[in-house]
Amino acid sequence: MLPWKRVLRPLAALLLAAAIAFTPSAAAADSAPHSGWNNYSCKPSAAHPRPVILVHGTFGNSWDNWLSLAPYLVKRGYCVFSLDYGQLPGVPLFNGLGPIDKSAEQLDVYVDKVLSATGASETDLVGHSQGGMMPRHYLKFLGGADKVNALVGLAPDNHGTTLSGLTKLLPYFPGAEELLSAATPGLADQMVGSAFITKLNEGGDTVPGVNYTVISTRYDQVATPYRSQYLDGPNVRNVLVQDLCPLDLSEHLAIGLFDRIAYHEVANALDPAHATRTTCASVFS
Secondary structure, rough: OOOHHHHHHHHHHHHHHHHHOOOOOOHHHHHHHOOOOOOOOOOOOOOOOOOEEEOOOOOOOOHHHHHOOHHHHHHHOOOOOEOOOOEEEEEEOOOOOOOHHHHHHHHHHHHEEEEEEOOOOOOOOOOEEEEEEEHHHHHHOOOOHHHHHHEEEOOOOOOEEEOOOOHHHHHOOHHHHHHHHHHHHHHOOOOOOOOOHHHOOOOOOOOOOOEEEEEOOOOOOOOOOHHOOOOOOEEEEEEEHHHHOOOOOOHHHHHHOOOOOOOHHHHHOOOOOOOOOOOOHHHHH
């Protein structure tokens, strides 16, 4: 084994153990009040006829990624749901690490579950990071376009990520890419130039019949460069939160976890007929 691998593996294990120690247990997460979301008796209203499915990011889960956005949407009258995907054996709570094409299959099953429970014919998807990109595989290759009206991505790595240039260092560490692919294929799939990203974007970014919104921040340090998040095609709207509020300093995590400027744009994307202007004052809306 190469010397750097001997250091990397215990360090990764230590970081994971520390994270688990400071994260609520799975049982606690399951029993925690969800402020009205994942209520399978919820029936969409005439004002908001489509249920909203929230798709967490890498290392996230159906609960902790949405402690702010889910109640925000529920308060506005939406039926809101969230799923877990991309689980790895023996790794609790930290999801989105499995092969992304398999995660899209999990989303496929979950969309059918929500549509069956609510009686709706279509849903809207809102995802953070990988969760804003992965559904595009579902839409493009698994027939999801027939069941989805809109996809809203918060800092989605639609064309892969350089991780602020860190991925360029991998060739200097023999075996690093192979280890990453074997241990956490969901991370490897998100690298610029990966087979998954290449296939996803071949033939165009979008599919007919779906409305796309990408909400980005210039301070993103994970899905980089941030302009690579943008999509090209019909029915696409690319939004930079600093164009709406120059004072918004959110980075990759904050834009999904608590940025109400971004949330206001999510609400606008879900109901464009009643969209209102997003400004710095939208933090109070």
